[in-house]
Amino acid sequence: MPLVARLARRFRRSVFQRRGCAIAADCQIAAGVQARPGWRGERRGEIVVGQGCELADGVILDAWGGRIELGTRVFIGPYAVIYGHGGVTIGDGTLISMHCRILSSDHFIPSPDRKIRHESDVLKPTVIGADVWLGAGATILGGVTIGAGAVVGAGSVIKRDVPGGAVVVGNPPRLIRQR
Ligand SMILES: CC(C)(COP(=O)(O)OP(=O)(O)OC[C@H]1O[C@@H](n2cnc3c(N)ncnc32)[C@H](O)[C@@H]1OP(=O)(O)O)[C@@H](O)C(=O)NCCC(=O)NCCS
Secondary structure, rough: OOHHHHHHHHHHHHHHHHEEEEEOOEEEOOOOOOHHHHHHHHEEOEEEOOOOOOOOOOEEEEEEOEEEOOOOOOOEEEEEEEEEOOOOOEEEEEOOOOOOOOEEEOOOOOOOOHHHHHHHHEOOOEEEEEOEEOOOOOOEEEOOOEEEEEEOOOOOOEOEEEEEOEEEEEOEEEEEEEO
């Protein structure tokens, strides 16, 4: 890798470290990536990125005072967004395609005399196993566990757990086969 690119990579890593993110030394972080730990009351959020991860242009990791943890060699494609309110964990070697959305909270839905905007978040930890592939634009809602080796088709919306090795597609998702 050319010297300028190496220096740019090191600079971006140091910027994220100053913001409180723990990014392993050999990660590839594209220029347009944003990573914000954020706060929940007195608690500072955490973002942990394991060795050999690649974050493409436009990726947003926004922990909102929760925690986002990527294992080793995770790839996150362009413009994917991860919200860590209730905690998001992603296993080793997992492939998150472009424009995926991974959530870990809901808003409490109040009676109509109260504003949704003013209700608190309902925290729902999301766990994505190792060697998972999320197709382009898949949405993973809070509280879901996706088992190791599963595949989620492009554009799917996942609200329930997906067993390891399952290939699921659509909204609502259906199982098309087991790997
Ligand atoms: C999930 C996926 C891998 C399955 O591929 P496949 O095994 O070749 O599946 P098939 O094409 O045989 O489709 C099987 C069935 O699932 C349906 N299907 C496949 N992908 C679907 C999707 N993303 N959403 C809804 N239905 C889908 C097909 O229409 C077909 O339905 P039918 O049996 O009623 O005709 C693929 O369709 C997919 O979504 N790939 C994501 C590609 C991507 O996001 N790449 C980003 C770059 S990394």
